[in-house]
Amino acid sequence: MVDLHIHTRFSHDSEEDPENYIRKAVELGKKAVSFTDHYDYRCIENGRQIPLPDLKIYTETFAELKEKYKGRIKVLCGLEVGYCREAVDRYIEIYERYPFDFFINSVHMVKGKDCFHNEFSKGLNAKEAYTLYFEQVLESLSAPYPFQVLGHLGYASRYTDYADKKIRYADFPEMIDRILCKIVEKNVALEINTSSAGSGSLLLPDLDIIARYTALGGRMFTFGSDAHTVARYCDKEEIVKSALSDLGIKRCCYFEKGKIVWEELA
Ligand SMILES: [Zn+2]
Ligand SMILES: [Zn+2]
Numbered sequence: 483m484v485d486l487h488i489h490t491r492f493s494h495d496s497e498e499d500p501e502n503y504i505r506k507a508v509e510l511g512k513k514a515v516s517f518t519d520h521y522d523y524r525c526i527e528n529g530r531q532i533p534l535p536d537l538k539i540y541t542e543t544f545a546e547l548k549e550k551y552k553g554r555i556k557v558l559c560g561l562e563v564g565y566c567r568e569a570v571d572r573y574i575e576i577y578e579r580y581p582f583d584f585f586i587n588s589v590h591m592v593k594g595k596d597c598f599h600n601e602f603s604k605g606l607n608a609k610e611a612y613t614l615y616f617e618q619v620l621e622s623l624s625a626p627y628p629f630q631v632l633g634h635l636g637y638a639s640r641y642t643d644y645a646d647k648k649i650r651y652a653d654f655p656e657m658i659d660r661i662l663c664k665i666v667e668k669n670v671a672l673e674i675n676t677s678s679a680g681s682g683s684l685l686l687p688d689l690d691i692i693a694r695y696t697a698l699g700g701r702m703f704t705f706g707s708d709a710h711t712v713a714r715y716c717d718k719e720e721i722v723k724s725a726l727s728d729l730g731i732k733r734c735c736y737f738e739k740g741k742i743v744w745e746e747l748a
Contacts, residue, residue: 483723484514484736484745485716486631487562487586487673487706492519492540494533496710500547506715507555513745514556514736517544518586518706522564523572527596532564541580558583558738562633564590565622573627584737586673586706587625588633592618600641608644609653616657623664630737631704632665634675635687641680648682651690662695665702671735671742672700674725676718677708685718689725696729702742703734723747 488503489496500517507515519540522532544559551557563573563585577585592602592615603611615638623632636649651658665672672695675686685692692703703726707717726734726747733744 483705483716483719483734483747484512484516485707485709485719486516486560486704486736487518487633487675487708488516488715489519489708489710490517492535492543493710494520498711500543502712503715504547504551504555504557506712508551510716512555514558514738516558516560516583516736518560518562520564521561521576522590523569524566525564525569525591525596526594528599537576537580541582545581556738558736560584560586560737562586562588563627563629564588565618565625566591566594567621570625570627573625577628583739584631585627585629586631586633587622587629587670589615589618589622589637592638597638597641600643602638603642608642608646611642612638612649612654613657616654616661620657620661620664623661623668623670628740629670630740630742631671631673633673633706634677634708635661635672635691636681636683637686639681639683640678640686646682647680649688649691651688651694658691658694659698662691662698662700666695666698666700669702671702671704673704673706674722675706675708676722677714685722685725692725693729696731701731703731704736705734
């Protein structure tokens with residue numbers, strides 16, 4: 483499977499050289515390697531704007547790598563955009579201006595407070611906090627900029643400090659159904675994110691939510707390790723494959739120049 487969610491030195495929280503991933507992907511016989519560095523415009527973490535990459539340099543770097551590895555592996559240039567209402571015009575503009583293959587739309591902030599330092603859930607119980615998080619995800623799905631993937635549904639649970647942090651479908655059926663129905667309707671892929679350490683779940687979203695998505699007609703899955711070092715590249719790929727195969731899913735997808743490309747799981 484193509485790992486559709488990885489970070490490099492263009493993200494504020496990674497120092498990895500892009501070519502380390504490319505060499506690893508070639509070694510593993512991958513069809514494509516797909517970069518999705520952070521771009522969290524107007525998103526404030528610990529009181530500071532999260533550092534942003536220079537998109538001209540970013541897209542030029544991957545255009546050069548595309549050329550360099552032509553014939554050996556496809557190099558895709560995506561971006562993980564952090565949703566917030568104030569950022570939408572900027573994301574429309576950059577999608578038009580730069581040659582991205584796709585956007586992952588992610589929620590890292592809830593009502594102006596970041597999830598990473600767990601600011602958003604202070605003073606709230608798990609039900610209240612996760613309801614706010616889901617409301618923000620739902621709002622992000624109506625964003626007017628193009629995006630092809632919903633990133634790490636359930637992300638908020640990675641950083642909360644509840645004794646039972648896991649997000650279960652049974653606890654939020656209506657909210658989760660609204661989100662899943664919306665992505666089915668919009669033809670947006672559901673990412674299976676394997677950076678789930680600390681969330682209480684094996685995968686993000688949890689297996690019961692993945693199963694519910696298929697029950698609602700969802701068939702567009704992407705696999706994302708959310709690696710920030712090459713050591714985590716394609717982490718838990720076999721677990722994702724077998725979870726999908728248990729649900730009767732035979733293929734997943736990736737995106738090239740905004741268009742879907744299917745990949746058989748066999
Ligand atoms: Zn993210
Ligand atoms: Zn990420």
